[in-house]
Amino acid sequence: MTDINNILSLDEHKRAKTKNNMGYAHSIPSRASRAFYEHSKLTQGLFADIGAAYGFDSIKAAEYGANVLVIDKEPLHLEIFKRNLSPEIKSKIQTLNLTFPEEVNLKKNAFDGILLSRVLLFLNPPLLDLALNKVFSFLKPGGKAFIMSISPFTAGWEVIRDVYIEQKQQGQKWPGYITNIWDLLPKTKNTLPNAIQFLDEEHLQKGLKEAGFIIEESGYEPQYSSHSTKQVYAIAVKP
Numbered sequence: 001m002t003d004i005n006n007i008l009s010l011d012e013h014k015r016a017k018t019k020n021n022m023g024y025a026h027s028i029p030s031r032a033s034r035a036f037y038e039h040s041k042l043t044q045g046l047f048a049d050i051g052a053a054y055g056f057d058s059i060k061a062a063e064y065g066a067n068v069l070v071i072d073k074e075p076l077h078l079e080i081f082k083r084n085l086s087p088e089i090k091s092k093i094q095t096l097n098l099t100f101p102e103e104v105n106l107k108k109n110a111f112d113g114i115l116l117s118r119v120l121l122f123l124n125p126p127l128l129d130l131a132l133n134k135v136f137s138f139l140k141p142g143g144k145a146f147i148m149s150i151s152p153f154t155a156g157w158e159v160i161r162d163v164y165i166e167q168k169q170q171g172q173k174w175p176g177y178i179t180n181i182w183d184l185l186p187k188t189k190n191t192l193p194n195a196i197q198f199l200d201e202e203h204l205q206k207g208l209k210e211a212g213f214i215i216e217e218s219g220y221e222p223q224y225s226s227h228s229t230k231q232v233y234a235i236a237v238k239p
């Protein structure tokens with residue numbers, strides 16, 4: 001069995017910091033990741049994990065029988081990921097060092113499932129639309145998108161919520177695009193880029209429906225139990 005955890009140092013929340021200051025890779029699965037594993041087990045088909053970092057979710061999906069395309073813009077993450085894979089898992093994995101969505105052009109109508117876990121926050125509104133449209137085109141009919149990202153509803157982050165509310169009242173399509181979070185939340189300077197797209201359930205649902213998806217499930221969940229960070233997630237199917 002592959003154990004990538006022993007080559008990465010995990011903190012008390014079982015997360016590993018990214019090498020490019022793009023947040024943390026989490027080894028404890030969210031609802032979206034768990035649904036991604038379940039669909040891998042059910043179909044044993046073709047999957048993609050976009051913004052995979054060290055591939056925690058990709059390994060699980062491959063262990064359940066999926067073939068997984070592991071995509072990340074940071075080559076070092078993919079190198080670390082590949083270092084310790086068992087031959088059995090290696091045969092089910094392919095990596096691509098590309099920036100999503102601009103450089104990612106996969107086979108159309110080919111994928112059973114695509115995971116976007118903690119990656120949409122790094123896009124801006126026009127790229128979000130392009131991302132959802134591309135994911136829709138890559139999926140087979142019946143294929144599913146598994147999405148999880150950060151919402152503006154975290155206790156202590158009222159300053160973010162205020163900007164989001166203002167943008168929502170202005171009728172922006174993707175309220176929550178904030179280009180100066182280092183000023184608003186100085187602690188994030190060591191862990192995140194200065195521009196972050198926060199997402200709410202309502203607008204994530206709307207964007208997915210506009211791209212052609214049917215929403216199977218959506219909601220909010222804490223980042224880890226007893227933590228105040230609220231993540232938004234959606235599982236959406238291509239009809």
Ligand SMILES: C[S@@+](CC[C@H](N)C(=O)[O-])C[C@H]1O[C@@H](n2cnc3c(N)ncnc32)[C@H](O)[C@@H]1O
Binds near residue numbers: 072
């Ligand atoms: C916060 S980590 C999430 C890792 C993992 N998916 C998880 O949920 O734990 C974000 C990852 O997305 C990658 N990333 C950020 N923007 C990206 C983009 N536009 N295209 C591809 N990868 C991207 C980063 O390099 C990083 O590895």
